[in-house]
Amino acid sequence: MKNENDNTKRIKKVFVILLVIVLITVMSSIFIYYLWTKGAFIPSYVTWRNQEDTYVIGDEIVDFSLKKKKLIILDNKTEELIYETPKEWKVSDYFYFDIDHDDKNEVVMVVWKQGSFGEHKPFWHEGKDNKWTQHIFIYDWDITRDNRLRAIWMSSALGINVSEVFTDEKDRIHLIDDKGEETVWQWISWGLTLMEVIPVE
Ligand SMILES: [Ca+2]
Numbered sequence: 001m002k003n004e005n006d007n008t009k010r011i012k013k014v015f016v017i018l019l020v021i022v023l024i025t026v027m028s029s030i031f032i033y034y035l036w037t038k039g040a041f042i043p044s045y046v047t048w049r050n051q052e053d054t055y056v057i058g059d060e061i062v063d064f065s066l067k068k069k070k071l072i073i074l075d076n077k078t079e080e081l082i083y084e085t086p087k088e089w090k091v092s093d094y095f096y097f098d099i100d101h102d103d104k105n106e107v108v109m110v111v112w113k114q115g116s117f118g119e120h121k122p123f124w125h126e127g128k129d130n131k132w133t134q135h136i137f138i139y140d141w142d143i144t145r146d147n148r149l150r151a152i153w154m155s156s157a158l159g160i161n162v163s164e165v166f167t168d169e170k171d172r173i174h175l176i177d178d179k180g181e182e183t184v185w186q187w188i189s190w191g192l193t194l195m196e197v198i199p200v201e
Contacts, residue, residue, distance in 0.1 A: 038130075038131060039130075039131030039132050040130060040131070040132070041132065042090065042112055042132050043161065043178070045161060045163045045178040046092050046112070046162070046163060047092065047093075047163055047164045048069060048090075048092050049066060049092065049093045050066055050067050050068075051064075051065075051066045051094070052064065052065045052066075052067075053096065054076060055096060055105075057105075057141050058141075058143060060075070060076075060143075061075075061076035061077065062074065062075060062076055062082060062148075063075075064094070064096065066091060066093070066094055069089075069090040069091055069092070069112075070084065070085055070087075070089075070091060071083075071084070071085045071091045071094050071109060072084040072085075073148065073149075082146075082147060082148055083147040083148055083149055085109070085111070088113055088114065089111050089112070089113050090111065090112040090113070091109055091110065091111055091112075092110045092111075092112060092134075092162075092165070093109075093110040093165045094107065094108060094109045094110070095107075095108040095165075095167055095173075096108070097167060097171055098171055099138060099171055099173070099187050100138075100152075100187045101171065101187065104140070104141070105141065106138050106139060106140055106141075106152070107138070107139040107141065107149060108136065108137070108138050108139075108173070109136070109137045109138075109139075110134065110135075110136055110162065110165050111134070111135045111136075111137055112132055112133070112134055112135075113132070113133065114130045114131065114132055114133075115130060115131070115133075133157035133158070134157065134158045134160070134161075134162050135154065135155045135156070135157065135158060136153075136155045136158065136173070136192065137151065137153070137154050137155070138151070138152050138153040138154075139151050139152060140152050153190070153191045153192070155191075155192070158175070160175055160177050160183065161177045161178040161179075162175045162176070162177060163176050163177060163178050164176040168184075170186070171186075171187075172184050172185060172186045172195065173185045173186075173192065179200060180200040181197065181198070181199055181200050182197070182198040183196070183197050183198070184196040184197075184198070
């Protein structure tokens with residue numbers, strides 16, 4: 001009789017443990033799904049580029065390095081750090097070309113960051129703005145600044161699931177989204193303007 005009681009107790013114990021495991025798994029899954037729907041994770045379709053380039057800009061020679069989602073710029077001779085992207089940013093790609101046709105190259109970054117509103121969060125948006133969104137930031141090279149970069153155009157959240165970015169001979173930017181649709185953007189008078197949508201074939 002005692003053995004039977006012991007067995008029943010053991011079965012009950014195992015059942016309770018299993019029930020707790022199942023509950024924890026279900027609750028965790030629901031929580032992770034909730035975070036995912038709120039944009040708390042960077043999607044897997046993003047192509048993260050690693051690249052190193054050396055540029056002669058005016059009298060300076062500088063090394064650009066995009067590694068582990070961070071862009072840094074070093075003085076080529078002294079190896080002194082000139083610029084690094086804030087740790088809150090994830091840089092998927094960058095370009096150095098004349099996007100605004102003024103015969104000087106700009107630094108163009110494709111950046112993932114949390115909080116698309118920045119300083120300008122609307123009053124009706126409650127809670128922390130921690131959704132990951134993609135942005136294109138464009139900078140002039142400004143010798144008067146210690147970190148050389150002077151922002152000239154900072155996009156708000158692109159609203160496109162950008163997987164890949166490239167430029168063309170007309171100094172336009174092509175964005176490929178997660179479905180393969182391509183959009184072509186060009187600097188016309190101020191900022192980037194959508195010029196063309198090339199649907200998936
Ligand atoms: Ca330019």
